[in-house]
Amino acid sequence: MSSNTIKYGRKTIDFRLIRSNRKTLAIDVHPDLSVVVTAPKDAADSAVREKMQKRASWIIKQQRFFENYLPTIPPRRYVSGESHRYLGRQYRLRVHKGNEDVVKMARGQINVYLKNPKYKSRIKPLVTDWFRQRSEIVFREIFDSVVAKANRHGIEANDFEIRRMKNRWGSCTNEGRILLNPDLIIAPKMCIEYVIVHELCHLQEYNHSPRFYRLLKKLMPDWEKRRERLNSCVVE
Numbered sequence: 001m002s003s004n005t006i007k008y009g010r011k012t013i014d015f016r017l018i019r020s021n022r023k024t025l026a027i028d029v030h031p032d033l034s035v036v037v038t039a040p041k042d043a044a045d046s047a048v049r050e051k052m053q054k055r056a057s058w059i060i061k062q063q064r065f066f067e068n069y070l071p072t073i074p075p076r077r078y079v080s081g082e083s084h085r086y087l088g089r090q091y092r093l094r095v096h097k098g099n100e101d102v103v104k105m106a107r108g109q110i111n112v113y114l115k116n117p118k119y120k121s122r123i124k125p126l127v128t129d130w131f132r133q134r135s136e137i138v139f140r141e142i143f144d145s146v147v148a149k150a151n152r153h154g155i156e157a158n159d160f161e162i163r164r165m166k167n168r169w170g171s172c173t174n175e176g177r178i179l180l181n182p183d184l185i186i187a188p189k190m191c192i193e194y195v196i197v198h199e200l201c202h203l204q205e206y207n208h209s210p211r212f213y214r215l216l217k218k219l220m221p222d223w224e225k226r227r228e229r230l231n232s233c234v235v236e
């Protein structure tokens with residue numbers, strides 16, 4: 001196995017090269033953004049590099065996909081006793097009879113009060129709305145707290161928008177708008193901070209270039225630890 005590098009525009013792609021008995025070359029991009037190339041034993045280095053150049057834009061696309069990659073969140077049934085994640089912690093959903101239809105969090109539980117507990121179909125919209133409201137409040141707090149630091153590094157940030165995205169925790173549009181997935185509310189605050197700071201850095205450095213990572217490191221020296229935690233926070 002050997003370490004190699006190719007240039008693609010201003011970007012650098014590092015990859016590990018493994019020689020094997022296979023007949024064709026295979027490129028794998030892993031969620032940690034590492035690239036592993038498995039090549040036939042007799043393939044010339046120049047042929048491997050040529051192939052890598054051809055696939056470079058695909059590799060970058062894959063890495064970008066993994067960057068703030070959102071794993072599939074197991075579907076919830078919204079029934080009493082079920083566990084739900086909020087800011088990295090588990091909470092039990094409990095349904096009670098109440099004077100109004102409302103959700104309140106207390107003592108490690110998400111309590112859903114229903115005027116008529118028979119109307120179980122009310123639970124899902126109530127809980128979903130509650131999570132949405134919480135995400136607006138929590139994301140706002142975190143955004144405001146990290147944006148001051150970003151400003152000091154020359155990043156001009158406007159605002160963010162909460163938008164459901166299929167496979168991303170966060171995103172930065174070409175127009176410089178930061179999008180945050182409402183499901184990010186299940187993650188610990190340190191991870192929400194990471195996603196916001198990551199996207200803020202894209203306002204200055206659109207690609208995942210070495211300059212992007214230098215900026216990210218300056219703003220958040222322990223970002224790798226936070227990303228790891230984020231990747232592991234979605235479990236059944």
Ligand SMILES: [Zn+2]
Nearest residue numbers: 067068198202
């Ligand atoms: Zn990114």
